[in-house]
Amino acid sequence: MLYYIFRRVLMMIPTLVITSALIFAIIEAPPGDYLESYIAELKAQGEAVDTARIEYLRKEYGFDKSPVERYFTWVGGMFVGDFGYSFAYELPVTAVVGDRLFLTIVVSMATIIFTWLIAFPIGIYSATHQYSWGDYGFTFLGLLGLATPNFLLALILMYLANVWFGTSIGGLVDPALIDKPMSWAKFVSVLEHIWVPVIVIGTAGTAGMIRRIRANLLDELQKQYVTTARAKGLHPFRALVKYPLRMSLNFFISDIGSLLPAVISGAEVVAIVLSLETTGPLLISALQQQDMYLAGSFLMFLSLLTVVGVLISDIALAWLDPRIRLSGGARK
Numbered sequence: 001m002l003y004y005i006f007r008r009v010l011m012m013i014p015t016l017v018i019t020s021a022l023i024f025a026i027i028e029a030p031p032g033d034y035l036e037s038y039i040a041e042l043k044a045q046g047e048a049v050d051t052a053r054i055e056y057l058r059k060e061y062g063f064d065k066s067p068v069e070r071y072f073t074w075v076g077g078m079f080v081g082d083f084g085y086s087f088a089y090e091l092p093v094t095a096v097v098g099d100r101l102f103l104t105i106v107v108s109m110a111t112i113i114f115t116w117l118i119a120f121p122i123g124i125y126s127a128t129h130q131y132s133w134g135d136y137g138f139t140f141l142g143l144l145g146l147a148t149p150n151f152l153l154a155l156i157l158m159y160l161a162n163v164w165f166g167t168s169i170g171g172l173v174d175p176a177l178i179d180k181p182m183s184w185a186k187f188v189s190v191l192e193h194i195w196v197p198v199i200v201i202g203t204a205g206t207a208g209m210i211r212r213i214r215a216n217l218l219d220e221l222q223k224q225y226v227t228t229a230r231a232k233g234l235h236p237f238r239a240l241v242k243y244p245l246r247m248s249l250n251f252f253i254s255d256i257g258s259l260l261p262a263v264i265s266g267a268e269v270v271a272i273v274l275s276l277e278t279t280g281p282l283l284i285s286a287l288q289q290q291d292m293y294l295a296g297s298f299l300m301f302l303s304l305l306t307v308v309g310v311l312i313s314d315i316a317l318a319w320l321d322p323r324i325r326l327s328g329g330a331r332k
């Protein structure tokens with residue numbers, strides 16, 4: 001196990017190096033840079049352009065250097081915790097992302113818990129009561145959740161929250177509490193606002209997980225070892241939990257690789273519709289404005305979480321399912 005983990009960690013290094021080069025190349029691919037976009041925006045607004053200041057900023061942020069030099073400067077800074085400077089926010093990248101990271105994690109973790117609490121009982125019930133009225137009803141609701149666009153559901157819930165509860169949904173706290181430190185009033189405000197994004201973001205994920213749990217569990221319940229366990233008089237609950245349910249969770253464990261970056265990136269479109277101060281809209285705006293260091297550092301962080309999540313899922317799969325081996329080759 002330790003040798004496998006060590007080998008996988010070594011494989012992460014070239015993976016992340018290649019990923020960083022691809023990210024930088026893609027961000028650099030569009031013509032121009034942030035300063036040129038900034039100049040065009042000033043001219044469109046009819047404002048004067050301070051040529052001296054633009055030249056100073058070009059030298060200060062390294063736009064007068066070649067892309068290769070800027071790439072190595074950016075990558076080298078990551079090793080000492082310097083992820084660059086956000087031109088749009090005029091702050092270090094760590095300061096810009098840090099303000100939104102906590103709220104993003106809160107919303108994402110609440111959504112994941114909501115998804116698990118709803119999907120697992122329903123998926124297990126649908127598999128163990130196949131073709132019952134309950135199974136048909138939950139199947140219909142699941143397909144409805146998959147078919148409903150998240151942004152449309154967000155708009156509907158924003159209206160209903162305002163009409164029924166008098167809550168103005170927009171952001172995660174009341175506007176008067178945005179810049180204030182955490183307090184009981186602010187905590188209550190977060191609870192009043194967070195249920196809408198949790199339901200909206202979790203709807204599609206819950207519906208999809210219900211379908212996957214049902215399908216995988218049904219496949220396991222039809223195997224011979226389950227029939228044998230029932231024939232020997234094993235309690236139905238234990239016959240369900242000990243092996244079939246455990247074996248049907250392989251897909252759930254393998255999703256950890258995509259789950260970790262999703263916790264940080266959040267649902268971008270829903271966050272824009274609900275005006276959430278999370279990191280998803282921040283990434284989109286950084287890409288649109290060619291704020292290269294902010295966008296590049298954010299994408300690198302997501303890449304790191306992806307490779308770490310894949311490693312965790314592989315180790316967890318080997319522990320969960322004895323049929324899975326960490327080393328290749330046939331076993332005699």
